[in-house]
Amino acid sequence: LMLSSTLLAMLLGAWIGILGAIRRYSVFDSLATIGAMIALSIPTFWFGLVVIYVFSVGLGWLPAGNRYTVGDGSFLNQLHHLIGPCIVLALVSTAVWSRYMRSSMLEVINQDYVRTARAKGLSERTILLRHSLRNALLPMITITGLHVPTLLSGALVTETVFTWPGMGRLFLDSISYRDYPVVMGILMFSAVLVLLGSLIADLLYGVADPRIASSHR
Structure with a gap:
């Protein structure tokens, strides 16, 4: 549950943040900002009850609870039961990561080397993926490493x-x-997660930024 919600929040948060930075002050950016503020303000237990009431009781699309249906422990059945709590647990993390990703991306795309790459005639896709995104991910690595242990508190309410x-x-x-x-x-175990998250973040820093890896040699 924690792994799936983390991956969902990272993918959605990064996509929303990048698109919001590229289309700054657009309708999408404004809606993303409003949505993030609302998501950060909604209590986890209330949103979970709303998901159960709408999608389980009202529409009947999702199970109301438990990890799988008794007598049917297949992968698809467990995946079906995972959708509801995964969405609820990923809500706040998606809002947080989208805001951080937007701020980091805005800082990167205004750097001189991005203007130089654009002046050389490189495509916007190449500039975004090879020059901007890689550097914008550096703050996100730290946030991800330190934020994973906090999912345990959200899982307490969601579960x-x-x-x-x-x-x-x-x-x-x-x-x-x-x-x-x-x-x-x-x-x-939570303390171990904090240490592992910090260690993994430090290792990923060297992968994302070769300058950091070379400085330790």
């Missing part, structure tokens, strides 16, 4: 609303039952 048997719901149940060893274990 409770959708009765999803995951770590977030386990943490909440352990607190209710005063099962302190399990609580301490989950907190320790």
Whole structure:
């Protein structure tokens, strides 16, 4: 659940942020800004209940909860149950990443080397993918590495609303039952996620920016 929601938020957030930076002050950019502010203001549990009421109770498109239907543990069935909580958990992250990506992209496309590449006659697609996007991703790598552990808090609410048997719901149940060893274990796992996220972010920095990798040699 956390992996799928993270990938969904990164892809949507990056796409919205890049398009908003390219079409700055357009109708799309204004709608993306308003949508991000609304997404950041909506409580996770309320949005989860709305998704269940509209798409499960009203339209019958998605299951109301659980990880899979009893008696049918196939991949497609589990994927069907994953859609609702994945969308809810990715909502806030998409808003955050889209704003950061827009700001980072705006800073990059106004640099001198981008103007030089455009003056050389390079296509806008080449300038965007080879010169702008790679440098704009550097701040996003840090945000991604540090933001992944915070998904556990969002998963706590999302898994409770959708009765999803995951770590977030386990943490909440352990607190209710005063099962302190399990609580301490989950907190320790969260600390490990913070360290791993920071380590992976540092390694990806060297991949995205060769100057950083060469400076350590």
